[in-house]
Each structure stands twice: as structure tokens, then as C-alpha cells.
């Protein structure tokens with residue numbers, strides 16, 4: 001079985017070698033299913049063409065030569081400026097209704113500043129990098145000394161079990177070394193997947209969880225399936241999801 005979809009820009013050829021592969025009772029059903037799959041793929045390619053026009057070059061991460069857990073980094077290594085508008089969206093989604101907010105990965109404190117502009121009760125962050133803590137977090141804490149701010153130093157993997165539940169959770173870390181890169185980046189459609197169960201466990205009923213995803217504008221079927229394994233609903237404004 002061979003199917004071809006042609007457009008001005010590309011050609012997609014699907015060759016099915018195994019006669020038993022996708023074999024419903026009728027040929028007409030098989031045709032319909034395969035046509036739908038091809039149509040979805042062609043649609044995806046067109047969307048990717050539009051999305052990639054908005055990409056920025058960003059930094060090239062070839063291999064993580066040094067473990068980043070305690071590495072002393074420039075601001076742009078911690079988070080590149082092009083992500084700042086996304087931080088605004090993510091902060092708004094989880095903090096605009098107030099409550100107790102948890103941020104995983106303090107970084108430069110940019111999203112933290114945005115979160116604090118909303119009428120929240122408490123702000124808690126887990127951060128592993130001592131240099132980030134002694135520079136960015138220290139300044140932030142001094143600037144907002146009247147607010148209820150708590151730092152949990154260390155890896156979230158080692159510390160989160162000691163925390164309670166929150167109204168909003170913002171997850172924005174990165175792989176600290178090659179092992180994490182292989183496991184969390186190469187191993188999933190979204191880096192945040194390894195945090196999903198922890199997010200669900202630490203959200204109050206109706207609480208919101210937001211994270212950064214490389215999928216812009218819509219979520220792939222695989223990504224949606226992953227979310228629905230753990231959460232009851234999601235919406236795709238900065239890929240925010242909720243626990244009910």
C-alpha cells in the first residue's frame with residue numbers, strides 16, 4: 001500500500017509494507033484512517049512551517065560539558081532574554097488569582113518578580129544552584145523583605161516531598177547534565193514530563209500548573225495523551241494545565 005500527498009512545497013510518501021498493519025474489517029475503513037493520518041501530518045508540516053518563521057537562533061547546546069547544578073553562569077546561560085515574554089504569560093496563568101505559589105528553578109528571578117506583582121499570599125521556590133541563590137535570590141529577598149517568600153535550596157527531586165500543596169506551580173528548569181538531557185529531553189515530547197506527577201501531587205484542587213514547552217500554538221497528540229494520564233484538563237495558553 002502506497003499513498004502520496006503532494007503540495008507545492010513538499011511531497012509525503014507513505015509505504016506500508018505489512019498487509020496486516022492498520023487492518024480494520026473493510027478496505028474503505030483502512031483507506032479512511034490512513035488518509036486522515038496523512039492529512040494530519042501534512043497539516044502539522046504546514047503549521048511547523050509557520051511556527052519556525054518565529055524561531056530565534058538561541059544558544060547551541062551540543063553537549064553539557066560541565067554539570068550545571070553548581071556552575072557559575074552568565075545571565076543569558078541561565079535564561080535567554082527571548083523567553084521573558086513567555087515568563088510573563090506563565091506567571092499570569094498561575095498567579096493572577098492569588099494564593100500560594102511554587103516556582104521550581106528560581107534562575108534570574110524574572111518570573112518571580114512577575115509573580116509577585118499579582119496579589120499572592122506566599123511565594124516558595126526550589127533552587128539548586130548556590131551562586132544563583134547568593135546573587136539573584138538574595139537581591140530578590142532583600143527587595144521584597146515584607147513579602148512571604150521562602151527558599152528551599154537543593155534539587156527539587158530531593159526536596160519537594162517536604163512541601164505542602166499550592167494554588168499555582170511554575171516549572172522552569174533545564175537539564176543539568178548529559179544524563180538528564182538524554183533522559184528528559186530526548187526521551188519525551190516535553191522536558192516537563194518527568195515533573196508531571198509531582199506537580200499533580202502538590203496542587204490544591206483546582207490549582208494550576210504551567211511549564212515551558214517547545215510546541216508552540218498547539219500540542220501534539222502524544223503530548224496531550226501524556227497530560228491526560230495525569231491531569232483532568234489542560235489549556236494551551238503557555239501550555240497551562242489544571243488539576244481538578
Ligand SMILES: C[S@@+](CC[C@H](N)C(=O)[O-])C[C@H]1O[C@@H](n2cnc3c(N)ncnc32)[C@H](O)[C@@H]1O
Pocket residue numbers: 068069078079087104105106107108109110111112126127128129132154155156157172173174175176
Ligand atoms: C531557566 S532557569 C529559570 C529562569 C527563571 N524562570 C527566570 O525567570 O529567571 C532554571 C533554573 O532552574 C535551576 N534548576 C535546574 N534544575 C534544577 C533542579 N533539578 N532542582 C532545582 N533547581 C534546578 C537552575 O539552577 C536555574 O537557576
